[in-house]
Amino acid sequence: MKSLIKNARWNDELVSILIEDGKIAKIASTVDTPVDQTFDAAGNHVIPGLVDVHVHFRDPGLEYKETIKTGSLASAHGGFTTVFAMPNVDPVVDTPAAFAEMVKRNRRDGVIKVKQYAAISGALTADRITDIQKMAALGAIGFTNDGHGVQTADTMYQAMQQAQAVHLPIVAHVEDDSLIHGGVMNAGAAAERLGLPGMSGLSESAQLARDLVLAAATGVHYHVAHISTKESVELLRIAKARGLNVTAEVSPHHLLLDDSMIEMDNPMMKMNPPLRTPEDRAALISGLLDGTIDMVATDHAPHSKEEKSGSMRSAAFGIVGIETAFSLIYTHFVKSGLVDLATALKWMVTNPIQAFNITDAGQLRVGDPADLAIMDLDHGYQIDADDFLSKGKNSPFIGESVYGKTIATFVDGKQVY
Numbered sequence: 001m002k003s004l005i006k007n008a009r010w011n012d013e014l015v016s017i018l019i020e021d022g023k024i025a026k027i028a029s030t031v032d033t034p035v036d037q038t039f040d041a042a043g044n045h046v047i048p049g050l051v052d053v054h055v056h057f058r059d060p061g062l063e064y065k066e067t068i069k070t071g072s073l074a075s076a077h078g079g080f081t082t083v084f085a086m087p088n089v090d091p092v093v094d095t096p097a098a099f100a101e102m103v104k105r106n107r108r109d110g111v112i113k114v115k116q117y118a119a120i121s122g123a124l125t126a127d128r129i130t131d132i133q134k135m136a137a138l139g140a141i142g143f144t145n146d147g148h149g150v151q152t153a154d155t156m157y158q159a160m161q162q163a164q165a166v167h168l169p170i171v172a173h174v175e176d177d178s179l180i181h182g183g184v185m186n187a188g189a190a191a192e193r194l195g196l197p198g199m200s201g202l203s204e205s206a207q208l209a210r211d212l213v214l215a216a217a218t219g220v221h222y223h224v225a226h227i228s229t230k231e232s233v234e235l236l237r238i239a240k241a242r243g244l245n246v247t248a249e250v251s252p253h254h255l256l257l258d259d260s261m262i263e264m265d266n267p268m269m270k271m272n273p274p275l276r277t278p279e280d281r282a283a284l285i286s287g288l289l290d291g292t293i294d295m296v297a298t299d300h301a302p303h304s305k306e307e308k309s310g311s312m313r314s315a316a317f318g319i320v321g322i323e324t325a326f327s328l329i330y331t332h333f334v335k336s337g338l339v340d341l342a343t344a345l346k347w348m349v350t351n352p353i354q355a356f357n358i359t360d361a362g363q364l365r366v367g368d369p370a371d372l373a374i375m376d377l378d379h380g381y382q383i384d385a386d387d388f389l390s391k392g393k394n395s396p397f398i399g400e401s402v403y404g405k406t407i408a409t410f411v412d413g414k415q416v417y
């Protein structure tokens with residue numbers, strides 16, 4: 001099977017991409033090999049398929065929020081061709097049997113490449129660590145209790161030792177529960193103005209400091225999920241300077257929103273970690289620009305309309321992000337002139353692939369899997385929840401005007417959007 005994508009803009013040139021048996025066979029200004037199928041990109045840009053190391057697909061158990069099918073279709077709509085699914089489904093992915101079931105489902109229902117994390121400890125909250133060795137053998141991409149911080153140092157220490165032994169990362173949702181005090185947004189002036197209970201950013205940074213000590217002692221690859229405070233960025237900067245094997249992701253919403261923008265009690269502005277202060281946000285942006293933070297990940301967290309209505313006091317934590325991430329980063333970092341497209345693609349493709357040793361994702365080189373997306377970078381559009389393929393419509397960015405609309409997405413040469 002041979003196919004051709006023609007008239008695609010790549011590195012300021014119009015190219016044709018020849019795809020043979022799912023792999024990129026040739027990239028050239030003209031290709032005259034006879035093919036079975038041709039896709040005309042009509043002068044739009046081609047980018048390597050995006051990679052998101054942090055999504056919630058809610059399947060099994062919470063299919064009313066999202067399924068692997070709808071989540072992966074939404075990913076394709078966002079230009080993503082590889083995503084890493086979190087284990088906080090029902091049942092939690094904390095046993096080899098549950099893990100094996102997820103592998104089966106992800107393969108059966110995913111229209112893109114859906115890789116799977118396994119839990120660090122039972123039910124994401126127990127002190128007892130999971131069978132890390134067995135789940136590694138079954139294909140786990142890493143271990144995480146995302147949704148919960150690991151509260152005891154010994155549990156984290158043991159998990160790191162085991163993960164290091166199988167050469168897989170620990171992905172940390174860093175949150176010390178003793179510092180949360182029932183907060184629903186960041187503690188500080190904004191929470192006081194709104195009269196809402198606040199949670200301190202120290203909850204994240206204090207646990208991160210502990211983890212970095214443990215990571216140094218074990219040598220494990222330690223990856224910080226959804227980093228959100230300036231203290232965390234500083235800790236990470238020091239850890240990297242010391243040569244620790246540590247990486248971090250930041251979400252588009254923590255880069256683009258802060259608590260000063262929460263004008264009223266609005267559940268679409270509620271997520272964990274919460275939007276922090278403008279100073280925290282500035283530190284996240286500098287950290288991303290100077291390489292302290294390695295990558296952008298969405299933390300796509302779909303919830304139902306009911307769960308995301310009413311007051312922030314009772315609404316669920318989390319927002320969707322997989323269908324808006326590229327447009328938001330492209331518009332606010334590339335179109336605005338802060339970085340070039342290649343840098344944004346480092347944050348959303350190359351660095352995730354390298355940090356997690358992904359061998360079957362495409363980077364738009366001859367011989368790579370034909371995982372790619374065609375993007376219209378020149379015409380603005382408005383983010384509209386009716387266009388989302390995700391079941392979750394819980395986005396604070398609805399109505400925003402952005403650039404970077406996905407025209408088509410291909411996985412192993414097959415058009416999936």
Ligand SMILES: NC(=O)N[C@@H](CC(=O)O)C(=O)O
Nearest residue numbers: 056146147271272301317318
């Ligand atoms: N980010 C969130 O606010 N929610 C996530 C859990 C998580 O990522 O911690 C979820 O599963 O809904």
Ligand SMILES: [Zn+2]
Nearest residue numbers: 146147173225
């Ligand atoms: Zn989390």
Ligand SMILES: [Zn+2]
Nearest residue numbers: 086146147299
């Ligand atoms: Zn998450």
